[in-house]
Amino acid sequence: MLLDINEDFKLVYDLSIEIERDPSFMHLVQQVTLDPNKPHVGLKGNLGLYGSELWWENIKNKVMKTNIIRGVIKRCYNAGQDSQDSVNSFELILPDGRTWNESIYTNNRKDITLFKIGHEVIIFYAHDEIKPSNGINEQIRYADTVIEMAISKNVVMGYADKSRFVRFLMSLRLLKTKI
DSSP, rough: OOOOTTTTTEEEEEEHHHHOTTTHHHHHHHHHHHHOTTTTBBBBOTTTOOTHHHHHHHHHTTSSSSEEEEEEEEEEOOOOTTTTOOEEEEEEEETTTOEEEEEEEEGGGGGGGGGOOTTEEEEEEEEBOOOOOSSSTOOOOOOEEEEEEEEEEEEEESSHHHHHHHHHHHHTTSSSSOO
């Protein structure tokens, strides 16, 4: 596990489990990376083929760019053309007050029910370089891949837990003194 979480959190998504269950997507990404007829499509593969041992080593050793996003769910919603009755995305409030939108990733579909307003989410991303497009002097672009996702087992932002709610507001600098 790459995320450093405690017993207050549940790891709901681990890409390595998803790849182990169904390696077909990994193979497709690798084929596109290696295809000489697609010089402008897919991942560059300079730090290992997607899902390979070398790729995982470069993530764990931080050779590949990585980052962690952590915030509290502000809203859950349906994005895209999926059934309008299903929730598949969420918006986080980050500690600096910015918002961050992401899709819900789970290895077990029943864990989707854990994504509720007030729960904290931690996401580990790897940023894999994309093949250059036809552009000249183009900046390096990255595919942002969710490697792991964890969610708090309990609400961290809510009136039931005033002290934690106050600490959260103070961390956002929305509240200057304790109430």
